[in-house]
Amino acid sequence: MPAIVDRHPAQPRGDSRAGGTPATALFWRLFGLNTMVFVAGAGVLVLTPATVSAQTAIREVVVLATLLVAMLVVNAMLLRRSLRPLDGLSALMERVDLLRPGERLAVRGAGDVSHLVRTFNEMLDRLEAERGESSAQMLAAQEGERKRIAQELHDEIGQSLTAVLLSLKRTVDRAPEDLRDELRSVQELIRGSLDEVRQVARRLRPGVLDDLGLHSAMSALATDFTEASNVTITRRVDPHLPELGKDSELVLYRIAQESLTNIARHAGASQVELSLTREPEGVVLRIIDDGRGLDGAAEGAGIRGMRERAILIGAHLTLGPGPTGGTEVRLTIPDRTRRG
Amino acid sequence: MESGKTRILLADDHALVRRGLRLILDGEPDLEVVAEAGDGAEALELSGRGDVDLAILDIAMPRMTGLQAAREMSRRAPDVRILMLSMYDNEQYFFEALKAGASGYVLKSVADRDLVEACRAAMRGEPFLYAGAVTALIRDYLQRKRQNDRLPDSILTPREEEIVKLIAEGHSSKEIAQTLVISVKTVDRHRANILQKLGMRDRLDLTRFAIRAGLVEP
Numbered sequence: 001m002p003a004i005v006d007r008h009p010a011q012p013r014g015d016s017r018a019g020g021t022p023a024t025a026l027f028w029r030l031f032g033l034n035t036m037v038f039v040a041g042a043g044v045l046v047l048t049p050a051t052v053s054a055q056t057a058i059r060e061v062v063v064l065a066t067l068l069v070a071m072l073v074v075n076a077m078l079l080r081r082s083l084r085p086l087d088g089l090s091a092l093m094e095r096v097d098l099l100r101p102g103e104r105l106a107v108r109g110a111g112d113v114s115h116l117v118r119t120f121n122e123m124l125d126r127l128e129a130e131r132g133e134s135s136a137q138m139l140a141a142q143e144g145e146r147k148r149i150a151q152e153l154h155d156e157i158g159q160s161l162t163a164v165l166l167s168l169k170r171t172v173d174r175a176p177e178d179l180r181d182e183l184r185s186v187q188e189l190i191r192g193s194l195d196e197v198r199q200v201a202r203r204l205r206p207g208v209l210d211d212l213g214l215h216s217a218m219s220a221l222a223t224d225f226t227e228a229s230n231v232t233i234t235r236r237v238d239p240h241l242p243e244l245g246k247d248s249e250l251v252l253y254r255i256a257q258e259s260l261t262n263i264a265r266h267a268g269a270s271q272v273e274l275s276l277t278r279e280p281e282g283v284v285l286r287i288i289d290d291g292r293g294l295d296g297a298a299e300g301a302g303i304r305g306m307r308e309r310a311i312l313i314g315a316h317l318t319l320g321p322g323p324t325g326g327t328e329v330r331l332t333i334p335d336r337t338r339r340g
Numbered sequence: 341m342e343s344g345k346t347r348i349l350l351a352d353d354h355a356l357v358r359r360g361l362r363l364i365l366d367g368e369p370d371l372e373v374v375a376e377a378g379d380g381a382e383a384l385e386l387s388g389r390g391d392v393d394l395a396i397l398d399i400a401m402p403r404m405t406g407l408q409a410a411r412e413m414s415r416r417a418p419d420v421r422i423l424m425l426s427m428y429d430n431e432q433y434f435f436e437a438l439k440a441g442a443s444g445y446v447l448k449s450v451a452d453r454d455l456v457e458a459c460r461a462a463m464r465g466e467p468f469l470y471a472g473a474v475t476a477l478i479r480d481y482l483q484r485k486r487q488n489d490r491l492p493d494s495i496l497t498p499r500e501e502e503i504v505k506l507i508a509e510g511h512s513s514k515e516i517a518q519t520l521v522i523s524v525k526t527v528d529r530h531r532a533n534i535l536q537k538l539g540m541r542d543r544l545d546l547t548r549f550a551i552r553a554g555l556v557e558p
Contacts, residue, residue, distance in 0.1 A: 154400070154427055155354075155400075158427050158448070159354040159356070159357050160356065162354075162357050162360070162427075162448045162449070162451065163354065163356035163357045163359070163360045165360070165449070165451070165452050166357065166359075166360025166361055166363065166364060166451060166452050167359075167360050167363065168452070169360075169364055169452035169453075170363050170364065170367065173367075187452070191449050191450070194448070194449040195429075195449055198427055198428070198429065198449070202428075202430075207428065208428075208430060208432050208433070211400075211405070211407075211433070211436075212432055212433070212436055216432040216436065217432075219432055220430055220431075220432045223430075223431065223476060226479070227510070
C-alpha cells in the first residue's frame with residue numbers, strides 16, 4: 001500500500017492547483033492529521049504541570065513514553081481509516097483483466113482517495129479503449145493477411161495443380177500400358193496436394209462466409225464439425241437475423257469455429273447444439289455441449305482469442321457450465337441501435 | 341454440331357485450366373467446346389449467342405462470379421444447361437449452385453475423372469452430384485430418420501440401406517465396391533436409385549430437399 005502512495009506524486013506533472021491533485025490533497029490530509037496529534041501532545045505538555053528535569057527522572061520517562069504511545073496509537077488509527085479505500089484499489093489492481101472489461105471500483109465521497117479511485121477508473125477506461133483499438137488493428141491485419149494467402153493458394157497454386165491434373169489425364173490415356181500405373185499414382189499424388197491446398201485455404205479463410213453469407217457459413221461449420229468429430233450437432237439458425245455487418249459476422253464465425261474446435265479436442269461430447277437467434281438483448285450465439293465441462297481448466301490462447309474478438313465488436317462473451325452439464329459458450333451482440 | 345455434338349461454352353479465368361479442360365472435352369466424340377470465356381460477364385454474353393447447349397462455369401471468376409453468371413444465364417438463356425466447376429468441396433456451394441440454376445457441380449480436383457460424365461448427365465437432364473454432396477445429403481437424411489422427422493418411411497432395399505450407411509460414413513464408391521464385393525458400376529447404380537427413391541431425382545427435387553432440410557436458405 002505505501003508503494004501506491006509513494007509512486008503517486010510522479011503522476012500529476014505540471015498541475016499547479018493547490019490541493020488539486022490526489023497527491024497534494026493526501027499530503028495535506030496526512031500532514032494535518034499528524035499536526036493535530038503533535039499539537040495535542042504539545043498541548044498536554046503546556047497545559048499540564050508535567051515537566052522534564054535536566055536529569056530525567058524515571059517517572060517523567062514513564063509519562064513521556066505513555067504520551068508518545070498514545071499519540072502513535074491515535075495517529076495510526078486516523079491514518080488507517082483514511083487510507084482504507086486504497087485496499088480496495090490494490091485488490092482491483094491485482095484482479096483487473098483487460099479481457100474482461102468493465103470492472104470498476106465504486107467512487108464514494110469526494111475526498112482525495114476517492115479522487116485517486118476515480119483517476120484509476122479513468123485509466124482503466126483508457127487502457128481498455130487502447131487495447132481494443134490495437135487488437136482490432138491486429139485482428140484486421142491478421143484476417144487480411146489470411147484472406148490474401150488463402151486467395152493466392154486458391155488462385156495460383158490450386159489452379160496450376162488443376163491444370164497439371166487436366167493435362168495429365170490426356171497423357172495417361174495415351175500412355176503405353178506399362179507407364180500407365182505409374183502415371184496414375186502421380187495423378188493421385190497431385191489430387192492429394194490439391195485437396196490439401198484447398199483445406200489449408202479453407203481453414204485460413206471462411207470463403208463460404210464471404211461468398212454465401214452467415215447462414216451458409218454456419219451450416220458449413222456444423223457439417224465440417226460432424227465430419228471431423230462424428231459428434232451429432234443440432235443447428236438452429238434464425239433465418240431472419242438483423243443485418244450484423246461484416247466484422248460482427250466474422251467474429252461470430254470465428255468464435256463458433258473456435259468453440260467447436262475446443263469441443264472436438266477436449267470436451268468428449270456426444271451432442272452439440274449450435275444456435276444463432278434473435279433475443280430481446282440482441283443476437284445471441286449459443287454453443288452447448290454435453291461433454292466434460294470447463295472444470296476450472298486454465299483458459300488457453302483459443303479462449304483468449306475469443307474474448308478479444310468479442311470485445312472488438314462490443315459483444316459480451318460468457319463461458320460456463322451448460323444447463324445439463326457440459327459447457328455453454330454464449331456470445332451476445334447487442335443491437336446496433338443500443339450500441340449507438 | 342449438326343451431328344448431335346453437345347456445344348460447350350467454357351468459362352474459367354485461368355487460361356491453363358481452360359486449355360486442360362478443353363483438351364479433355366474435345367477428346368470426346370460427343371462433346372465440343374465452341375466458346376471460351378475468361379470471366380463471368382463474358383460467359384454470360386457468349387451464352388446468348390444461341391449456339392451453346394451447355395455452359396461450364398468456374399464458380400470463382402472475376403467481374404462476375406460463376407454463381408452470378410449462372411443466375412443470369414438461367415434467366416436469359418433458359419435452354420442452356422449449366423455445370424458448375426469448383427474448388428470448394430462444400431455442399432453449401434453445391435446447393436447455392438443448384439439454386440442458381442446449375443444442374444451439376446464438379447470438383448476441380450476430380451474434374452479429369454468426372455467432367456465428361458457430368459456433361460453427359462446434364463444433357464440427359466439428370467443432376468450430377470459430386471461424392472461429398474451425396475454424403476452430405478445422405479447423412480442428413482439419416483439424421484432426420486433417427487430423429488423421426490417427417491420423412492417417409494424408408495423404401496430402400498436392405499442392400500441400398502447398407503450402401504446408404506457406407507456413403508454416410510464417407511466411403512468412396514470404390515471402397516464400397518470392395519467392401520460389398522460388387523463392381524463400382526453397381527454401386528453407382530445403387531447410388532442413383534437411392535437418390536431417386538429419396539425424392540432427389542432432379543435439380544429441383546434436390547433444391548427442395550435441401551431447403552426443407554434447412555441445408556440451405558430458401
